Amino acid sequence: METEIYHADTVKEAAKKIQAGQLISFPTETVYGLGADATNETAVKQVYLAKGRPSDNPLIVHVADIKTVEKYAQPLSAKTRLLMKTFWPGPLTIILKLKPNAFSKSVTGGLATAAFRNPRNEVTLDLIRQAGVPIVGPSANTSGKPSPTEAKHVYHDLQGKIAGILDDGPTQIGVESTVIDMSGDVPSILRPGAVSEEKLTEIIGTVQSDHHKVGKDEVPKAPGMKYKHYAPNAQVLIVQDGQWQDALNWAAKQTGPVGVMTTKKVKTANQLPENGEWFSLGDDIHSASHNLFAGLRHFDTESSVAYILAQGFDKIGLGEAYMNRLEKSAGQQYFQTPNK
Structure with missing residues (x-):
């Protein structure tokens, strides 16, 4: 067809x-x-x-x-x-x-x-x-x-x-x-x-x-309540405020390229490693929500990263919708700062 x-x-x-x-x-x-x-x-x-x-x-x-x-x-x-x-x-x-x-x-x-x-x-x-x-x-x-x-x-x-x-x-x-x-x-x-x-x-x-986990034999009333959603090929890790330098230091130690999805402000405040591939989420939560799926697809189709570090936002207003999608794309996986 x-x-x-x-x-x-x-x-x-x-x-x-x-x-x-x-x-x-x-x-x-x-x-x-x-x-x-x-x-x-x-x-x-x-x-x-x-x-x-x-x-x-x-x-x-x-x-x-x-x-x-x-x-x-x-x-x-x-x-x-x-x-x-x-x-x-x-x-x-x-x-x-x-x-x-x-x-x-x-x-x-x-x-x-x-x-x-x-x-x-x-x-x-x-x-x-x-x-x-x-x-x-x-x-x-x-x-x-x-x-x-x-x-x-x-x-x-x-x-x-x-x-x-x-x-x-x-x-x-x-x-x-x-x-x-x-x-x-x-x-x-x-x-x-x-x-x-x-x-x-x-x-x-x-x-x-209603954020209950839909059971195996339960029919969800709305899309996105039961099955895996929004997942790119790479593993997404959500990075919270205050973790970016540790996350980028971790990325620098990886053997292959690592995707990085942040606002311009976060990128400006931190130094990306040589193997870091940046995708801009824009200036704020509004542009980040607009660009989230495009960024995940970018790393699926135009890159070969094994990991994507993605910026987390407070779950307030549009931030709740953004984090709902991002957590599902990451399988609820957040970047964990290594013990020092």
Whole structure:
């Protein structure tokens, strides 16, 4: 299969591919998604095959308006409508109870709920409208690998496996959407993102965070709760403030090149060893979140490092989302300062 590249002026052709049951990668403000007609079970199953994704990992349904959500979900609560009014279009995914037989088990993982999102990207909203159907959209990468923030990342992973990629340039945020579960008695954050707990609390009051480890036989309600995610080929080690000189001294003793992902400030304050390969995370947590997956992919495709030293941030605001992804990419491994 030849993977075509589409742009804003060829959205109509991409939408026809969706209608025909084929797969099209699409841009959002967070990462690129892998789209298929959510009402076509055969097409949805192709998403799992293309990604190598476990079949009990539910998919997010992308919509162009709230009216579409109302067609499939049970009546929306006042708090849910308030969230949609405040944060949609935007990087917030909302889990809702479904009407009977609303979607196939391929979309829901067999659950009575589904996750909905109205992305903040005009090209993709146009794609959904022209396709005339809601579109499932997990990240458009090989399952377990860093999420794609540029069309070239999608092409690297999925060329020949999907019909096309709708290219709208690099994404703005760089980490996936916040996921909030509104199907229970108390709103619960299942995945942190750019819409922080503080922002959600301001709008709807008390919310809780659910970071429990999903059991072997348990179906996760949201992506990223059960399986290995975001991992490059190299071992990532998270470096905390005050550890950088020790970490770089350790890197200098390694026999091969070592990747180093930091802000410009950290690089300026420390001397990289000769075998250190630096990838800039920019100036702050916002640029770091934007560049995180691109950096991990850089060392996967353009280098041969065995280790990547990556800068940690405080788990506050966007820092919580950044660290959630970074800890998963590192397998929770932090750099340990050697005993002196």
